[in-house]
Amino acid sequence: MTRAEHGARDGGRLVGRSVPRREDPRLLTGRGQFVDDLTQPGTLHAQFVRSTVAHGELTGVDLSAVRAVPGVVAAFTADDLRLGDITALLDRPRGEFVPTAMPVLARDRVRYVGEPVAIVVARDPYAAEDGVETARVAYTARPPVTGEDVALADGAPLVHDEAPRNTLVDVRLFASEGIDEIFAAADRVVRVEARTGRQNALPLETRGALAHWDDREEQLVIRTCTQIPHQVRTVAARCLGLAERAVRVVVPDMGGGFGLKCVVGREEIAAAAAALRLRRPVKWIEDRKDALTASFLAREQHYTARAAFDAAGRILALDADVVCDMGAYSCYPFTAGIEPLMAAAEMPGVYKVPAYRVRGRAVATNKAPSAPYRGVSRPQYVMVMERLLERAARELDLDPVEIRRRNLITDFPYTGVNGITYDPGSYRESLDLCERALREGGWYERRRAARAEGRHLGIGYACFSERTGYGTAAFAQRKMAVVPGFDLAEVRMDPGGAVTVTTGTMSHGQSHETTMAQIVADRLGLELARVKLHQGDTDRIAYGWGTFASRSIAVGGSAVRLAAGRLGDKLRALAAARWGIPAEETALGRGEVVRRDDPGTALGYPELAELAYLRADLLPKGTEPGLSATAAFDVFTDGTFSNATHGAVVELHADTGRVEILAYVCVEDCGVAINPRVVEGQCRGGIAQGIAAALFEQVTYDAQGEPSATSFMDYKVPTAHEIPEVAIHHLEMPCAFTETGAKGAGEGGTIGAPAAVLNAVNDALRPAGVELDATPITPETVHRALHPRHYQESTR
Template identity: 70%
Template sequence: MSGQRTWVGASVPRREDPRLLTGRGRFVDDLQRVGALSAAFVRSPVAAADINAVDLSAVTSVDGVRAAFSAVELGVSGLTALLEREEFVPTTMPILATGRVRYAGEPVAIVLADDPYAAEDGTELATVDYAPRRAVTSIDDALAGNAPDVHDELDENTFLAVAPFDDEVDDVFATAECVVRTSMSSGRQNALPLEPRGCLAEWVDRDDQLVVHISSQVPHQVRTALARCLGLRERQVRVIVPDVGGGFGLKCVVGREEIAVAAAALRLRRPVKWIEDRREGLFASFLGREQRYQVRAAFDGAGRILALDADVHCDVGAYSVFPFTSGVEPLMAATELPGVYQVPRYRARARAVATNKAPTAPYRGVSRPQIVLVMERLKERAARELGIDAVALRRRNLIDTFPYVGVNGITYDPGSYRESLDRCEQRLREEGWFELRGTAADRLIGIGFACFNERTGYGTESFAQRKMSVVPGYDISEVRMDPGGAVTVVTGTSAHGQGHETTLAQIAADQLGLHPDAVQIRQGDTDLVSYGWGTFASRSAAIGGGAVRLAAGKLAERIRAIAAHLLETDGTNIELADGWCRRRDDPASSVPIAEVAEIAYLRAHRLPKDFEPGLSAQAAFDVLTSGTFSNATHGVVAELDPRTGQTRLLRYLVVEDCGVVINPKIVDGQVRGGVAQGIAGALYEQIGYDADGQPSAGSLIDYLVPTAGEIPEIDVEHLETPCAFTETGAKGMGEGGTIGAPAAVLNAVNDALRDTGVELDAVPITPEHVLRALEFSR
């Protein structure tokens, strides 16, 4: 790649990978401190109960146990997440359960010991007197007239009930030529990052700071929560994120365990570490996805959609999480259900329902896997009812004029909706899959499609519409060049596997005329950048990358100004390329960028008059629109085994458009990882609960995670429609693979079942579901 002057668009090898693949990464559990204590939590074995008493007197008898605290003894205030809207009912999530437990696995006390084994032993000797209550374990249960209250403040166990779009559509349905309905449900899932949650907290007297190393996506938001709960100034809290082994939304909310660990470290003035084990992660961590939809759509005789009417219920568990609240899933579902289709009339109602289950966090895609599944099922049903090819019916309804203002009030920027569908169908036809499906009478083969967009680059304006009291959006970056010409980029984003060290270096390198190897990315430290919103909602390339590009551009202007002074010309006549500052009108007249940097620091007398020494620049970037939209079409070929009911995916094709592709290989990796998680939700993963609120999955024996053997080869083809709203032209794309996969897989399975008269409308699709459908046809 030597001499290449444009790095954006190049598949530069990920610079993170050598250390991560050779065991030289630094994760929270790799950090050691002299005298550190290990934390473990006493967790409720029941889903709903009053706490009459907590007795920890026997805990400290365990050899190695140094302290144990209940909620009263720890004395830390809880987390309250707020939406500034009348329909939302705020509740507080205590750091340790106080007076009452609301889900199996809720932390009741914290035990501190010399090692994790002693701490676990200590938890076994805690005595908690529980007075069991009747648990609320389903949406229907929660909304029943005689249901117990999960929180006394809630009416009908509802955190949030909204009707953001209340068009009167009944007249349209009464006269429509075709009306189709779907009742779709999705199972509760765990994000299951490779690295579970964890933190190491210590008080540093020299800096008058609580320093917390944590596996998180949002270090500044963790800092804010810690300061509020512990009564500290924000400058007294420093949050550092080392390498992170995956997050997927689970780590973009603040956990109560991390607050408890920090409180214990502050109280004991000793370092305290907690590493979540896999069992805790499965049943006591943040979950997601459990939703139910009742939706109908009206079509004319040509297959064009006339109106959409939706009723959405989201089981959000026992607490509202900080800072996104329990409203994130229903608000996303109701607002973005129309997706890539032109919907002229729309009515939607959505609820966040409280149950005695672990609370939910914004798991990758946040309701969009479900809403895409709903819309794609409606298209398939309408096509069948009207006798129209399902792909042709989609094509008639896709948004094709941009910018497009939807019935939901969102402005859609240009995308390749039709092009991606056309290309996906064309390739599957050319490869012979349609012919195989039609001629292989002895095999159950189906083809499924899913068309969707992914709203990314949510700026401050977009988040403000949710009326959060904490409003994310912008991001800040600082770019510094040292006296030797090397560059450090400080960013408010915080990677957990996306390759920021590579892609952000590519963006900065292009602006500065350097090789990416000369650029070092620093992130995940609240003392390095004044504020940053971290990494979630596919925002880092679109917003964080925009801030990096702007800051690097400002620094480039400073470098040009110095070079112009040295080369006796104007700054506009200076080009930065390949490590040199060259006069455009006389390329032989040049000076190395490294020499300019040396002058800026070590020979400041040679700088232009009134020019400050040093080379640094800072910039912020925000998307001041509805956001930007990536889009894709997924095409799947599935085969069902009539003996076992197993679903095997024979072909998986993604045609995607995320604007300017900064690093194609990294985008491919993100898409493939997302598709794997989407397939997991479509076919395998689910946490169920019994009538007492006990979760079905306590280990990976019970929670069915697909391996490389179940995930097919995933072929990715790129289209590029540059974004007009971002500095880089890039759109976010981190969640798209997950968003499209469940609908494409379910449509393929239903296509394979086309002769049975049965259609499935729930995920995950189990072998039992398939076998029952085949038995029905017999």
């Protein structure tokens, strides 16, 4: 079903329409309230003394000079604050998972450059920075572990003494019976080895927190930019030794997160501890250097994979080894298993893979720890699967699109060799439409003409699915000690008939104020302006898992719709009681309840709300005053699966090695799109981040463990000039088991872009007989591929 057909079917409904974003007037006119916009009387400012060595014993922290700096109010070490550690756990045996504690402030040992060692609190940010510079920290250096190869080498230094061979996670999954025999008998076996660079999620707003003690409520209030406010509350309470009731986390407007903010950081806990100790408000705002070097990073992965094919190009078996460099610590709550377990569980993706074996490992190194980043391993393993298909197509002399058609899942529901059941999707349709768009755009003819002229033009594709609506059952398969999944919602009508929605999700740019309001307004027949969303306050809703993994509309939106429906039932019951008829004989209209037997008779919501609140004396016996309803929603299947195909056209400039993207096509299917324009914004933003991974962004470390990218001079972020116009086409296969039919759209753009761009680059390099298997693809790499003799001669 197309979007146009959906809109025609539903007439004037708000769901499915690109209504303007309700957030924009506030955010675009500078009236947003971000953490750094907030202040309180007497606010102090915090910054951190950070480790200058990658690995060493912490032998002394002298803060006496710090405390003497004018304007400095206090300075604390780990021994001063005595906080509990942040420890993320998996319910797996010791051979599969090694738990490691992450202290809020380093105690006896430092494990990466930038690790927080002490917190300095001052009257203004400048005095805090001055204080940090006077700290004296003594180390006994240890040899740093700077990469996977060093980490796994015999006799390597240990990042954590309790983790042999620096291995935090080592899981072997599936191992289909007879897989070795399948490979031995296959017509063709192809192999790829792929590496992806370490990245920074780079939200526009860096991390930050403003904490204060509220004497009246007897609460520590932490205002912070997090995707998971309830988990921050849980960890803060545990680290500080407080009851959870005594901690309140409030999230104001947030300028992006992308996964970096869906784990609990150390700095916001330390700032809250300082506020609790001093009984004064304490604010910490991360500067860009710390954000680039000492914040959570992601993506550094190494794959060795092989696939067996028959003579017709059909996959017979897949065998893979996945190693993820997770940095110095496990992130909370997902642990260091977040990337290898994602890759291992879901690598077959959209393709029929009869036999499968995989090993997934997370290794510890002396680098800033890793957190989820938009897509979580899917951009990497999709790139590996697409490379295997491209290589098989070349070796079997098949068209790259045709080999994909022969392997795509087309019959649903489909249970894969990985034990996951995929709900209906449009895998084949999205590939067909993407190819048609590029052919009708004339790009195949242009490629032919370019090659005749000696130019390097290539076309690449990537097909993928994205598990979005992870419910409790899906997360439980990872054996996390903390199991996300469900979400809660409350819908409350005030005495004037307006509605406030409270949900456990947390918007950081996804337009929830618009899309959640569309869902509720449709369900109750209200004008959009009569619905207001409230998120990000742990005192307003019992518990919520926040926003990550494209879950907000699929899970949180379903809870919101259920709650709105229950409020509608209360309105109908109230009207029915006034009329003396059964509730079944009433229906919700446009802001009113109508009689089914006499549609001209109606009671408006304001009238019913006034009755419920202000004239309780007129309520039927046994009817509670007020109008509110709550609901919970969980996905009890293996999840919902959005899908897409991306197609990229690139030209390689032989003189410079620059990769220019000439065209980009995205065909996406996220089920019912609550707001198509919002979905397109998510696609474009995600594709920009995927292109950044493919061509530009990378954090490297030298032999001493020093990070290379300390500013935007070194960390190459693409601008609007490097990101092409993206043509987006929509398909719609509604989800059968979410309340809205939506599947989720947040991460898809990022997942397909690296593979599509890499495949296009390799297509352009084909006449040169060269193939690349690593990202980012730098101009030097391309130049070397196009001019191998030049580099051979220069090294003689």
